[in-house]
Amino acid sequence: MDNGSIKKEKPGGILKTQNGGESNGTRLNANPAPTSSRFLVGAASPAELRTGIKLTGTTNTSAYKKVSYVDGGRAGESQGIRNIVPGGESRSNVSAEDVKNSGNAEYKKGNFAKALSLYDRAISLCPDQAAYRCNRAAALAGLNRVGEAVQESEMALKLDSSFSRAHQRLVSLLLRLGQTEQARKHLKGSGQQNETGDSQRITLIERRLTNCFEAKKLKDWNAVLRECDAAIVAGADYSLQVYVLKAESLLKLQRLDEADAALAAARRVEDASPRSTKVEFSNNLVVLLAQADMAQGRFEEAVAITERAARLDPQNFEVSSLLRKARTVSKARAAGNDFFKAAKFFEACAAYTEGLELDPANAILLCNRAASRSKLGQWEKTLEDCNAALQVQPKYMKALLRRAHSYAKLERWEDAARDYEAIRREHPGDVEVAQALFDVQVALKKSRGEEISRTHFGGGVEEVFRNDQFREAISCPGLSVVEFTTRWSDRCRQFSTFVEELCRRYPSVNFSKVDVDDSPYLAQLESISSVPTFKIFRNGVNVKELLGPSQQGLEQAVKQCGGV
Numbered sequence: 001m002d003n004g005s006i007k008k009e010k011p012g013g014i015l016k017t018q019n020g021g022e023s024n025g026t027r028l029n030a031n032p033a034p035t036s037s038r039f040l041v042g043a044a045s046p047a048e049l050r051t052g053i054k055l056t057g058t059t060n061t062s063a064y065k066k067v068s069y070v071d072g073g074r075a076g077e078s079q080g081i082r083n084i085v086p087g088g089e090s091r092s093n094v095s096a097e098d099v100k101n102s103g104n105a106e107y108k109k110g111n112f113a114k115a116l117s118l119y120d121r122a123i124s125l126c127p128d129q130a131a132y133r134c135n136r137a138a139a140l141a142g143l144n145r146v147g148e149a150v151q152e153s154e155m156a157l158k159l160d161s162s163f164s165r166a167h168q169r170l171v172s173l174l175l176r177l178g179q180t181e182q183a184r185k186h187l188k189g190s191g192q193q194n195e196t197g198d199s200q201r202i203t204l205i206e207r208r209l210t211n212c213f214e215a216k217k218l219k220d221w222n223a224v225l226r227e228c229d230a231a232i233v234a235g236a237d238y239s240l241q242v243y244v245l246k247a248e249s250l251l252k253l254q255r256l257d258e259a260d261a262a263l264a265a266a267r268r269v270e271d272a273s274p275r276s277t278k279v280e281f282s283n284n285l286v287v288l289l290a291q292a293d294m295a296q297g298r299f300e301e302a303v304a305i306t307e308r309a310a311r312l313d314p315q316n317f318e319v320s321s322l323l324r325k326a327r328t329v330s331k332a333r334a335a336g337n338d339f340f341k342a343a344k345f346f347e348a349c350a351a352y353t354e355g356l357e358l359d360p361a362n363a364i365l366l367c368n369r370a371a372s373r374s375k376l377g378q379w380e381k382t383l384e385d386c387n388a389a390l391q392v393q394p395k396y397m398k399a400l401l402r403r404a405h406s407y408a409k410l411e412r413w414e415d416a417a418r419d420y421e422a423i424r425r426e427h428p429g430d431v432e433v434a435q436a437l438f439d440v441q442v443a444l445k446k447s448r449g450e451e452i453s454r455t456h457f458g459g460g461v462e463e464v465f466r467n468d469q470f471r472e473a474i475s476c477p478g479l480s481v482v483e484f485t486t487r488w489s490d491r492c493r494q495f496s497t498f499v500e501e502l503c504r505r506y507p508s509v510n511f512s513k514v515d516v517d518d519s520p521y522l523a524q525l526e527s528i529s530s531v532p533t534f535k536i537f538r539n540g541v542n543v544k545e546l547l548g549p550s551q552q553g554l555e556q557a558v559k560q561c562g563g564v
Helices: 044-049 091-108 111-126 130-142 144-158 162-175 180-190 198-219 221-234 240-252 256-272 275-295 297-312 316-343 345-358 362-375 379-392 396-408 415-425 431-447 467-474 490-505 520-525 551-562
Strands: 007-010 012-015 053-055 062-066 479-485 512-517 535-540 540-547
Touching: 012 431, 062 467, 062 512, 091 111, 091 130, 111 130, 130 144, 130 162, 144 256, 180 198, 180 297, 198 221, 198 240, 198 256, 198 520, 221 240, 240 256, 240 275, 256 275, 275 297, 275 316, 297 316, 316 345, 316 362, 345 362, 362 379, 362 396, 379 396, 396 415, 396 431, 415 431, 467 479, 467 520, 479 490, 479 551, 490 551, 535 551
Parallel strands: 479 512
Antiparallel strands: 007 012, 053 062, 479 535, 535 540
């Protein structure tokens, strides 16, 4: 080792110290390139020339200084003699540090994309600086590119295995991925104590994941869903296994729209996950995606995704079985639809039945077969299929509508009215449903022996002058709204215009109007003390009274009382 002084080459190859003393050091180059006027510190090995790392002249061999080889050649070239920047600091290192600092400033502002670009530039200038890699990981994490952030943190540790900040970064990232065992390992590497917040987060997420799998064993899908959501809130927001479990539980609970959303989130998480995580859970995700597609009637999509999965993993039995099932069910549905369009309803029933043999709980096929059976007048069998479909998907409106129609055909008026009312709540603007509900309500009253004189549907606001008219108006089937008003009030006139709009908006509701000046007897009989006053009746029974409400309040009351 040298004595710490910087050496220059004396002409002829003899090394000379700065204080003039000579040394028998090794000749750097007996025939230096004529274009070189400055020289490297000591002899550089091939590895040093590749990495640009050189001893700084101290007796501590672990202290390295980055140097830049510049002389018109490429950085790191070993050809000929290269130069160093006076003062022991390289030009590229100073430049890289400046760029890194600019990246830090952008990162603090939340401009992660700009920060990432600057960190990339700093790394290109100084590729072996662990801190730059760690900063790049932070920017990637800010952009939710978690898998890449993990890889970058691991690269930082390859450059400096004792770099505690890289260990800390990995703890945070691995917890987001739900990889608690790996996170615990890096927590030890970071030098933190067990009582730290990260340690507590590891324990919490670990417990949530354990609860998820225990609940799955018990087929307690509501508990699985709760624990998955709790794990995400605890910090495992990019855990592919958590989103796969959540989607599976929602599918089992027949909450199909929510399952679709969870699967979409799982695919986003998968794209941002490390490759090792993708391999472990991608097959499960494919199976769930295909199951969701089939449950929602997207049979072609189910076939396409399982075909891709089968090509990638032809030995996977679960994927292969699902592919056969998806193809058969898709073919059966397509054939049934073709027969139905051709009015070949027996053949359509047979085709849908073939698909149901492989997927007996498929609500789409059950509802399609119900449609075919209704065309054949097989109302009891239609009810069976609709009930089976609704058992699987309780909010399947098409199946509910077919069941309501079947109940009406079988003159089961109460059941039909209940189903039509449920559909009306979901689709308040559907005039056909409103008309069907009104017709069923009229039929129900007739079946009970009640006299029905007002059997019109929709129409305008009816003016009432006498008590017998009033009683007839409020005894109409369904909902009736009576407005007590007067011509001399501007507010009443504004409300009358709004009531006419409500009459068009809710055609199944009967609207009537009593002018208290024209019919003081009725106003007194109904104890009207102020105008406007509204009374809402259902099948002749007063269910709500509103004194001078807002327009929004009146409409809300109509909805709450069953106007939709």
